[in-house]
Amino acid sequence: MKTMxxxxxxxxxxxxxxPQAEQIAERRLSxxxxxxxxxxxxxxxxxxxxxxxxxxxxxxxxxxxxxxxxTDLACPLYAVRPYRISQSTP
Numbered sequence: 827m828k829t830m831x832x833x834x835x836x837x838x839x840x841x842x843x844x845p846q847a848e849q850i851a852e853r854r855l856s857x858x859x860x861x862x863x864x865x866x867x868x869x870x871x872x873x874x875x876x877x878x879x880x881x882x883x884x885x886x887x888x889x890x891x892x893x894x895x896x897t898d899l900a901c902p903l904y905a906v907r908p909y910r911i912s913q914s915t916p
Contacts, residue, residue, distance in 0.1 A: 858888035879908045 835843040850869050857865050861883050867873050868880035881903060886892035893909045901907075 853884070856888075857883060861888050878903055878906055882907045882909075 830838065832843045832845045854862055854865055854869075857880075861880075864876050864883065865880045867876035882893045882896075883890075885901075886896070890909050893907055894911060896904065896907060898904060
């Protein structure tokens with residue numbers, strides 16, 4: 827599948843789409859500094875695990891405890907989210 831740059835997307839949808847680098851820089855700043863390396867690895871396409879972790883962190887405002895306590899059972903990433911409470915077997 828061919829990807830489009832911001833100019834092509836703007837033309838296609840008829841609205842201004844900011845360049846990817848600008849959007850990434852802005853979103854990166856929204857992450858707690860502790861988790862920015864995970865975000866960097868994810869947007870560089872280097873790791874599916876990093877992409878999952880980054881999406882969960884983004885959804886939960888970089889609050890690790892919120893990911894652990896996630897109640898969105900319909901989320902496609904729920905079963906693979908990071909920082910889950912381990913299920914110990916008796």
